[in-house]
Amino acid sequence: MTTTERPIVLPGDTIPPHLIPSSTTKPLRLGPGLRHVPPSDIVPVVAGQLITNHQKNSMWVEYNNNRYLPTPGDLIIAQITRSGPDFYYCLLSPYTPHATLPHLSFESATKKTRPQLLPGSLVYARVILANKHMDPEIECVSQSTGKSDGLGELKGGMVFDVSLQFARRLLMSRSREEGKVEVLELLGEEGLAFEIAVGRNGKIWVGGEDVKVVVAVGRALRETDEAGLGVEEQRRLVRRLVKGMK
Template sequence: METTIVLPGDDIPKSALPTGTGKKKTLTLGPGLRHTPPDTVTATIAGALVTDNKKNAASVESNTGRYLPFTGDLVIATVNGSAAENFNCLLTPNTPAATLPHLAFESATKKTRPQLPPNSLVYCRVASAGKDLPSELTCVDPSTGKAEGLGLLKGGMVFNVSLGMARRMLAARGGITLLQTIGAKIGFEVTVGRNGLVHVDGGNVKTTLAIGQAIQEVDNAALGDEAQKKLAATTLKYC
């Protein structure tokens, strides 16, 4: 992925947009971009222009703005309730509820569909997102029909981070120095949602809290690699 800073009203040059290296040839515009025929693409918010050549997609992300669902995003959803065929889920306090079909889980049937009480945390992928309809979520990979790591998140704690930090942690080459350094010493699990939520499970409350707060410090203080290594050493003392 490549990143460029844009302002509202900026016309995006063709050279800054993905050319599509995968099977998808049609350019997909996500939140923060508007298409004006025949071929003008304009930024509608200030932030980072994020492009993905493999998906042939582009969007604008702002750390200060609210999360806008985009098809394909990995998100951490909070179950708010259940209807006849769907779970009603919240992605952020400021966005409309999304729907998660009862059958959108690996091997789920009408008889074996999961029972998720309110406030359950679920790792999902945005299956569809639009202006006029609620976003739809899924916990299966459409290409395999398998969960592929999606589903109910058990134990651990959830921490808020900026949208930019979430994107950084989900980047293709993944990870941040802090987690790589800590991970060389102890085991833990981190699940990142593009909606600015990070789920951490360190096996116990003390470790989970220490790692989660360290991630937030990297985000809030914009720590570089060397500072992250020092923070990792300090964090390990509390794990």
């Protein structure tokens, strides 16, 4: 991610034009914490750190919030609560209205071949519709390619709750920046085999054949989040957890 300034903004502040990405080939994407006021104003609606990604021509406000607000494009982990004639009804968080997941929003799905998801099943999905007048809608297939692109049912494994800010940090750039979360790379360097899916709704799914590894990865993520560990502290944490597994 290419970032230059990360100023602190307050609700209603005016954002200087030079901080707004200006790609001529990509539409400007506004993430959490920002609102477009016609014709051309972009206004913060929360207090936090303004982040700009010039490569993706996007910007958002980084802030700590205990309530998840769905935003189109978000990758989330949802739990199936029930099935209707055309939709699954999914829980994104305790404070969010149930989202709808069309039965055919899966790769190569037809009425005969669509997944049969039972209540309690987990899916990794993308938010495609979210506004205050309608329930959110999610999908498990890319509308442009028709492929799952890693989305779909999450089988086995365990789900761990983390803060929304920590989930956003995990989904951000892989580059070495201030505040980078390296705990996953460090666990991989220790030879631990696992799969992971990170949801912007503050949920992380960890899968793997060894239950001890799954639990260790979940503990590492939770402790890194709750204690706000730096890179060196993350290294010590990983060494301690791996030593405890032997």
